[in-house]
Amino acid sequence: MGGIDHPGFFYFRKDMDSTIFEIFKKYTRRYVKLTDEELARIESVCTYKKLRKQQYLLQEGDVWKLHAFIVRGCLRTYSIDEQGKEHIVGFGVNNWWVGDRESLKSGKPSKFNIDAVIKSEVILIRDRDFTRLLKEIPAFNEMISTILDRSFMAAQQRILSFISHCAEERYLAFxxxxxxFAACIPKNMIASFLGITRETLSRVRKSAASK
Known part of the structure; x- marks a missing residue:
């Protein structure tokens, strides 16, 4: 398996185009105001990774030790059952964070895979550096707390959607x-994420398009 410590995994920060971190800076302004010094401190611990289509960011069995911010592209988080069937639990797109928080906090091997649906670019921060940033920069800590709260609420909404919404309602919410990004994501992946078959997805898409 190719884990996060696999040789050649990281691109060094010096190889990062100046526009890459500008995207992250613009993203932070949605939440908090960081000083130039604070932004420079964050940038100093960032690394950059380009992912080919279907290239792994995380493989099942590896321990996740990073915080990954998607600059461009689309990634998916999924597991594979004993029958070899994929179960997609989430997608991440531009300006989203992606990773396995359970593995990160427990130090246990991940139960999930994360790979690129299309060519993607991510900014990576090792957890030990990320933890220091939270302590050193209160505004950054505030931003991350807000993001985690929103992520928790989104997860609750998805559970509620599966319980109470029909397939068409879940598709429209997607x-x-x-x-x-819907047009970039293969239909079998969308069906897996929605918990329906490809045939059901085709019927749902036709129904939604006719309204």
């Missing part, structure tokens, strides 16, 4: 959450 289009709202991932505008502009």
């Amino acid at each position: 289009l709202e959450v991932y505008p502009g």
